[in-house]
Amino acid sequence: MVIEGIRSLLQHEKGIEWMGHATSASSCLAFLSQEQPDVILMDINLPDQSGIDLCKEVKQRYPSIFILGLSTFNQQSFIEKMLSNGASGYVLKNATQQEILDAINTVIKGKQYLSFDAALTFRKSDETSDNPILTRREKEVLSLIAEGLTNNEIAAQLFISPATVDTHRKNLLAKFATKNTASLIRKAAQMQII
Amino acid sequence: MVIEGIRSLLQHEKGIEWMGHATSASSCLAFLSQEQPDVILMDINLPDQSGIDLCKEVKQRYPSIFILGLSTFNQQSFIEKMLSNGASGYVLKNATQQEILDAINTVIKGKQYLSFDAALTFRKSDETSDNPILTRREKEVLSLIAEGLTNNEIAAQLFISPATVDTHRKNLLAKFATKNTASLIRKAAQMQII
DNA sequence: CATGTACTCCTGTTTTTCAGTGATTTTTAC
DNA sequence: GTAAAAATCACTGAAAAACAGGAGTACATG
Known part of the structure; x- marks a missing residue:
């Protein structure tokens, strides 16, 4: 057509x-x-x-x-x-x-x-710049969060400490200006990031 | 075109x-x-x-x-x-x-x-039937979760007990076959429900 | 009228997330 | 080669979500 x-x-x-x-x-x-x-x-x-x-x-x-x-x-x-x-x-x-x-x-x-x-x-x-600029690691963590993994599981997957995952997670919340996982994932989904 | x-x-x-x-x-x-x-x-x-x-x-x-x-x-x-x-x-x-x-x-x-x-x-x-069938209340709760509200906030908004919101939440997780909020919201977003 | 479905609510316990603070090491970019 | 950005890790305490299990009410449908 x-x-x-x-x-x-x-x-x-x-x-x-x-x-x-x-x-x-x-x-x-x-x-x-x-x-x-x-x-x-x-x-x-x-x-x-x-x-x-x-x-x-x-x-x-x-x-x-x-x-x-x-x-x-x-x-x-x-x-x-x-x-x-x-x-x-x-x-x-x-x-x-x-x-x-x-x-x-x-x-x-x-x-x-x-x-x-x-x-x-x-x-x-x-x-x-409505789409926040994410680092490589942040993208990885974000998509694993979206998969439903917990911090501990993500840490195991990426061979890093759970504390580090937590930090990335906090940075993600800050970059997306959200206050919890739910709205974070929704925003990311709307922006086609995940 | x-x-x-x-x-x-x-x-x-x-x-x-x-x-x-x-x-x-x-x-x-x-x-x-x-x-x-x-x-x-x-x-x-x-x-x-x-x-x-x-x-x-x-x-x-x-x-x-x-x-x-x-x-x-x-x-x-x-x-x-x-x-x-x-x-x-x-x-x-x-x-x-x-x-x-x-x-x-x-x-x-x-x-x-x-x-x-x-x-x-x-x-x-x-x-x-990959799209789970949601009830009226479940849809309401789901979209409020996606907005980033907590159980207590949702309860206040809908004039019901936080315990009830928790139940709806459990049912949503079950219907979507997910184990936490993150994957729930992602699935719902992919299905264009929210 | 019995069965099913939706909606409502409760008590606990365990796990996970969120918030704040602080710090070291690696990479990257100019 | 140095400054900035990214990635790493730790501790604490509070808040929220997840898990388990039970239970009553309303309402429609067969």
Whole structure:
């Protein structure tokens, strides 16, 4: 449905040639082994593999192809991951025809393009930073808490003292501005951290 | 983008007339006050309002219009809510042209249509019933727990004894097959209950 | 009317979490 | 190479949650 939409938005554009489409990561790689376009519009949600991972793979094999991330989700974490995996831009699925054209024309020059809304949330999350920045250990502890482990169990799992786990736990509560496990886990879940 | 896709998939179909499209709940209602189609393909993610709520509203005002839910998410809770709000079916955005045509032709006869994949998850969740059935009180207690309230605070809020809250809490842990608050909240969050 | 379900409440005990304070060692980054 | 950030650990006491087991009331449904 989305592929059809993009095709119909682009097919009459001069200067743009539609080379093909793929509906999975594997078929995309198979296609690329035959011919390589200048730009790929890559969905994040693929049946066999994450578009985020595929992006990295494609960029490794074919560094000259520019990739535009494509997703329904206007989520800072996704945008970040796509860009850090070599994507040149990010377009939302509710983008207008003009936006897509702008995006393609921008990235083909080697520049970065972000959808208007995407750029907004990107900037906002940069400024307000609503997602607390967690350290490696804190993330580990958080996800083990979410699994239902107690401090002692977590300590055993990570080969550290229960007291240390307790400290990480306190820091997590502070960073999330919560006062107990329940609200901590809820917030973390809402932020898609766990 | 998606609208373009559907339009291009349907525009050459005989027996189907494309009456228009809207990109928000409010513009949809404005459109419907002018003319009413037989079928609406309604996205769940709208900028101003949830498609789930809009579905209810449209069905109340125009009971004769059949609504097909449309979403990227193959989530049982969404499907359920759409159907209980009067939708006649649910189609995923990766549906084929044939699926959309089938869906439209099915619902227009007053029957229900579910996308293949949607029907799968629907049935699966029906059989295994991974979502525990909660009572009214349990839902209340659960959401207050998720807010970070303690048993005493919840008791005060609901005008019941802390002991009762404790009992509900025990039942919640049992129903979710969890052993503490952390994993309870995580599961509930994943099931979109809170 | 018996059975089941939901809601209510109780007494204890044990385990876990939360709060506060303080300190050492490793890593990381500039 | 040094300053900042992260990770480590300890102690105390209070608060909260988890576990166990029992028990009464209301209400609907078969």
